[in-house]
Amino acid sequence: MPSMARYVTPVLSNRSVADDFYELQFNWPAEAPVPRPGQFLTIRSAASSVPLLRRPFAFSRFDRDDNSARIIYQLRGTATAQLAAKRPFDPVDVLAPLGTAFPLPESDTRPILIAGGIGVGPILFLARTLIAHATAPRVIIGARSAGGLPPLPAEEYGEVIACTDDGSYGHHGTVVEALRSYLATTSISNYSGESVLYLCGPEPMLAATHRLALECGITAHVALEQTMGCAVGACMGCAVRVRGPEKYARVCTEGPVFDSRTIDWRSTTW
Amino acid sequence: MPSMARYVTPVLSNRSVADDFYELQFNWPAEAPVPRPGQFLTIRSAASSVPLLRRPFAFSRFDRDDNSARIIYQLRGTATAQLAAKRPFDPVDVLAPLGTAFPLPESDTRPILIAGGIGVGPILFLARTLIAHATAPRVIIGARSAGGLPPLPAEEYGEVIACTDDGSYGHHGTVVEALRSYLATTSISNYSGESVLYLCGPEPMLAATHRLALECGITAHVALEQTMGCAVGACMGCAVRVRGPEKYARVCTEGPVFDSRTIDWRSTTW
Amino acid sequence: MVDLTVSIGSGTLRNPVGVASGTFGYGSEYEKLIDLNTIGALFTKAVTPESRPGNDVPRIVETPSGMLNSIGLANVGLERFTSEKLPFLKSVPSAVVVNVAGAEQRDYLTVVETLAAEDSIWGWEINVSCPNVKCGGLALGTDPALVESLTSELRTLTEKPLIVKLTPNVTDITTIARAAEQGGADAVTCINTLVGMLIDTEHRRPVLPGGTGGLSGPAVLPVGLAAVYRVSRAVEIPVIGVGGILEPDHALQYLLAGAAAVQVGTANFIDPQIHQRILEAIEKYGERHKLRTVREIGSILL
């Protein structure tokens, strides 16, 4: 895998894409390895000790033609507020690309991509990549209400299944419910092969989807989150519980993308 | 004396007035006591723990007609960099007015106002105030080089004696040298009374001017600086050494303006 | 409505948010700026028998998310405290707690004995932990035996709430807390400042003339929380939490960690109204969690 490096590179654009969600586009240095869906970067949002640590964000898009990369981020605290204040030509200090990518589906499988909340970035990146490789994925995306959904033009992402907790747009309910009814209504025999799930979003959604995938015998690739220190595998800070003797895996190095069956989902405290 | 309060009030303008020097103008709340020359305010430059403490700045101007107050500040570290980023309508969090004011001169004395570096703000405020009271002061102002001097139109401040360390503008040398030659060339008998000095600037300049004032038997009012905690007299943090049994006085409460003879000038370490 | 009162020994605080010693002078300095009525307890600047000019200057320097101070117990002394400061404090409706300090055991006894009959004083906070005084001070607060004996001597002099303020600069703060409890203290305050230093590389000298100073502010918040968490599990008496509170959430963290009340120190310099914001946050939090008393907050930690 091409290796990571630190780049200080200019912002190209920074715009609101949904309530509290922004898309930051920045120049991608020519010498930098091309990021793949599922991989992430860390940003130092200000040269200060508050916030102290770099913050991780998944790539949401990469464009070879204009050498730009993007992330979609939600306003949460200090670092994301500082990101939101960045203007074109401001430098951003990134460490990238980091972590594992989503394994691309076998040609005879049907990829179903599921995003909730801040999981939207990597899922849209994967969707675009698959489409560019002529594999039409089905995208299911959830938000609290209509305002939390970014624009998802059908000509770019195919027919997207949108869900909102309050029913203000699309399916009224969670992405897990939407997935269940999608799987029910769509006979598996329509496909030459199996379905495969790609997920990113809040932990309860991932855990519930994992259980549904187990039920249906479908493989699910989940992109996880954990508070990070180094983001390069050195500090053991970003551990998540996994099955097996090692007990923990590092999100920054073994992940962020894991086969959902390797994860120890007992607890919801991360 | 009218008492201090905390105000969150909008910026009106923020512009460069010399190399590394800016002037911040902000709305002065109608209910707030009118600040007087020598008094200061403290600003919380950002809602963060870095920088942590409020920073003190002397008033450089007050305009009753548009209800605005100003400070002139030099870029030094984090807080002043954050100040420099403020735009019109941004709120500033100020605690003001604080400290003692310059005592106005007796009508038969000749005020000589001397500023160096960040001392320029309060001295210009005093000059404007005296002129408004029909007392023409003599202003002596020093900077490292021409670029460090703010514009000082003669129609506003009278004939100003400017000094630069590198001789790039005005008198080549320090304000103390300029004062000495000014006092020498100007026969004291030109005035009905004595001269009185008002100073603000770096400590070595204040100490040297104090000695010259002692030599000539002239009273000197100095505005001092000290790192501050509370700025309201509660923490004893802003002490400076004074003559007499108390040993220390608080810059924020007994000062910042002191008669130079009350100060213990032995040391230069504050 | 959540009952905000807090019992400490024979006394009751109207609410659990106090202002910390040394950061609030003798109250009058903040009179114009804030409504003193809303303060739960006002901890005065340390009072020593004799007046003290304090340490050499500068006395303050900022550090990352904190500050160092080397005030050196600068205070007006017992006599002027009584004549100049107490009259104002009598008018303050909040509990007035006199922070007591000294160079030796005798000094503490002198202060408490002399002021014992003053009705306007609600209680005592015994500062055995100031890192800026050479003789006594730090050494006293690090020795459980000394703390216990001092506390029990003081106990004979006063029925009023007797609070011992602990230093974090010890191997095991719970042993000192237990010593204070053993000696008859009604509460302990955690924490005083940490020993710290900063060096001016340009001028090649420590920024504070004495070398080291006391570290306070948000930088020490995690240290104070850990101390309160441990101490409140080691003693039966109430623990007053202080150290690094800059936001209402920080104060809630102290209450969850086991503090019966909190003090705001350095943050008074930054936001003089912070105690009011904290009080509102506590009321809201208590209501949201359906608590009857503020003391119950410590019991809902999972």
Add this chain to the structure above:
Amino acid sequence: MVDLTVSIGSGTLRNPVGVASGTFGYGSEYEKLIDLNTIGALFTKAVTPESRPGNDVPRIVETPSGMLNSIGLANVGLERFTSEKLPFLKSVPSAVVVNVAGAEQRDYLTVVETLAAEDSIWGWEINVSCPNVKCGGLALGTDPALVESLTSELRTLTEKPLIVKLTPNVTDITTIARAAEQGGADAVTCINTLVGMLIDTEHRRPVLPGGTGGLSGPAVLPVGLAAVYRVSRAVEIPVIGVGGILEPDHALQYLLAGAAAVQVGTANFIDPQIHQRILEAIEKYGERHKLRTVREIGSILL
């Protein structure tokens, strides 16, 4: 040109800027990111006899200008360290210092004894101060007698530089430093992390599952500087300064305070190139003050 080498016991460091244990893994993790040649000393993640999975998650939380960690000495253990990590470390030209930890004295001896013959290991840093291990760990590093006996036992096993890493969570760090010196240590490192805690008021639980964790980052800079200032005046052996360095100026402060060398910990996460910036600043500072050796920086403090 300033001579940047630093002598510690029988060894010499090429320069005084190291990377701190636990923040730099076993070196290979940073290989792609920075030029490992410019590091003065690479202090490995703690090595214990057995591999350890580490503590429950989450293990990290940010605090004001700092972070708490509760990694719990997660490490591959002696066997896999030798087979998987040492081969890469052999290729690193910087001094490789193995950070040694354990639950009891025996564990420390096992690690040093087992690795004693490995040429690629330059020296040992004995971690008697990890606050995240229950048995041993913290208690060991707070007891001068235990520190002295452990050090002298280790001394019989190795001629290589033996460095004892001290905890700041003690009443008087100089007594522990003197105990290490007495036991035959070639240097001491100050400081490990401070005990700290943060509470999630929304979820009403400590953020770290174990309750407390170790505080590092700029918040602790003043505490580390005070420790180095005191310890370097209390012992004859070199002191390695660590704690809160985020800017080159912070490292210069440590050298002025009396440190012979420094380590960068948390800052590696934020700016992996920081050791290079520090090195350049030291060279400039030494030249400006006309010093021949980096060691002389400590002597120019006024």
